[in-house]
Amino acid sequence: SRSSHLHVFLTLFIVIISKKWTKIPKHVPEQKPHFTECISRNQETFRCWWSPGSFHNLSSPGALRVFYLKKEPPTSQWKECPEYIHSNRECFFDAHHTSIWITYCVQLRTQNNITYFNEDDCFSVENIVRPDPPVSLNWTLMTISPSRINYDVMVNWESPPTADVRLGWMRLEYELQYRDRNTTNWEAVRLVVIIIMMSSVSFCFLESPVHLTLVFVFGTVGILILIMLIVISQQNRLMIFLLPPVPAPKIKGIDSELLKKGKLDELNFMLSSGGMDGLPIYAPDFYQDEPWVELMEVNETEDVDSGEKEDNRGSDTQKLLGQSQPVSQHINISCSNSISGPDAESAQATCYNTDLPEEETLMLMATLLPGQPDEEETSLDTVERSSASETDERQLIQTQTRGPQTWVNTDFYAQVSNVMPSGGVVLSPGQQLRIQESISAAEKETKKKRKESEDSEESEERKQKEPQFQLLVVDPEGSAYSTESSIQQISTPPPSSPMPGEGYHIIHPQPVEPRPAATTEVNQSPYILPDSPQFFAPVADYTVVQDLDSHHSLLLNLPSHQTPPPCLPQHPLKTPMPVGYITPDLLGNLSQ
């Protein structure tokens, strides 16, 4: 019959254990005669086996007799076994003597009517049924997978002939077990019987009327059409929602048109000097609405007298500006740091350092991120933001190319050498600069662009340079731009400087020591002042963009030591800082 399960064993070895019936006597020294088991194979007949126990004198056939009691009203008498099989010490109850749902009790008696019996020797036939195993077990190989690892095998069998499953008197469940030839443990196969269910399923489906299906179909189609209409009508909004547009570059006071190709001259003009009406960018107010920008006022003249300043000559800025003179020489530069509002520009203008050599020092610091090979790309991804600074940067660069003078205006960049995964930026006087992410969203963009083009060129140069890391990690969270004072702490690479891989150290802006030098106040400045010469050892400088090759990749070369020293810390506002990325097209303009 088709039952959902049938217990099948693949071996002919059948363990016949009647869990309910086995009466194992307690381990007494003397074991009385007892019944070992009673089992029914087909729920129509049953058999009982007994044992003489330790009474070996009763082991001969006929020495022990079997009596049974059927608790069936009206009569309840002990009757003798209907059929003995002495060779097996077995008593067989045929169908005529077998009733189910009725309690049987069996006992052993000797010839002398000594009775061995206990209450546990009672049972009901339906509870002692143990079917025979299935027969005609066979298997057929169906398919083999190409890898010859998986095989499809069909196993078939037949129900035991003793069990009357055809008439439903017995219903058998099978379990298929298998084992590897080398092992001894049998594993069961879960039979998923679908066939039975399928007939019922089909029954259910066939029962459902046709119009229901139509309702479902039409309903689904209607919903789909509705969705399409919604999508089409709200297409624009959807597109904006799904693909938000990239914000266009925006600089206050500057027409975005100017930022486009070919208009750098005008932009430069506006940025550098002139239009008072132009760029409020240098005004402190400008940055008010941009929390990530904090201006630090730098009093350059005061710095001059600082002895600390003398420690690190050859600051980046200095070198950038081509000034190799010590700081004292900087003093000659009449830079005034008093930046205050509209005076910023004038102050800036006064900072032109005539001593600066002509040499161009394009400090693409920020822009020229000497993208380190192991730099995290993820940080770059977050960059696509302040295009404002980006464009400013471009302007800066441009300004720089015009000559050191213009560079003076933009001299306090620190070269970003790397960007931390956390968003901090490492600046270094040399090649390792990191720019804080929030400042230099645009930087990263350029970084990214440059990286591919310049990695090969710059990496060697960078590697040659010693990693004198003056980490200027700008804490992205707060206004934690490192200030000069904090920068000053790093006169030498901190002892705990990280491995060569990362050349930066997080500095949290703290007013450690009053800096008499370059910085007047320990203001938070978004811009790292690279031009604090004191803490930059005279190491190699920024990489200077020399030219553009045909593929619009930047050609760099090591800056010479004749790079003019940057003007001492000026108002960082003057240089739209940190990073402008130079795009190839801008560079193209520059080199023209």
Added chain:
Amino acid sequence: MKTDFCEILQKLNSNNGSMLCVVTMCRAVPINDLIYRASQQSDKLHALSTMLTQELVCTYRVHACHTSSLQTPTDKEQALQVSESDLLSLARSLLQAWSDPLVVLSSSTNVLPYSAQSTLSKTIQKMQEHSKDLKDGLDILSSKMGPAAQTITSLPFIETNEIGQDKITKLLSCFRRDSHKIDSFLKVLRCRAANMQPQMC
């Protein structure tokens, strides 16, 4: 009556746990399928009672159950000679006779050790659910099989003087036997009804 079929069908189906048959309007359900599903339910019921008895009843005891007065076939030949209607009637009578005792059984669990209480309670609750579903299905089935199938012999349950664990043991043993009877009758019925579809037997 027709709407009852679907409810019964869904109940039986849901207890099978394998099919989701959402039918709002049914045609008449063939008897064969009803019987098939009923026998599946009775099989589950008997399996539950067997499991419970094996766990909680240590030895076999002879009991006089409250359903002993019902005359039922005692072997295969007798069972095969009983008519379908009578078989159904017997099954329904037995089933009806256990609706109250199951309630009594579920309320008597507190005499057992705590560990056994939860097993007993849960299983008894399941048994009650299966019993109810089976009863409903058999009611529908009997309505299609003539008046003889509609006869239910009343077997009142009178609480005897057993207390505590003895009562539970006796009830469990009796219910195991009677659930086996019901299952056997329905299986015979199923195979008889499936003479054209041997796979249903």
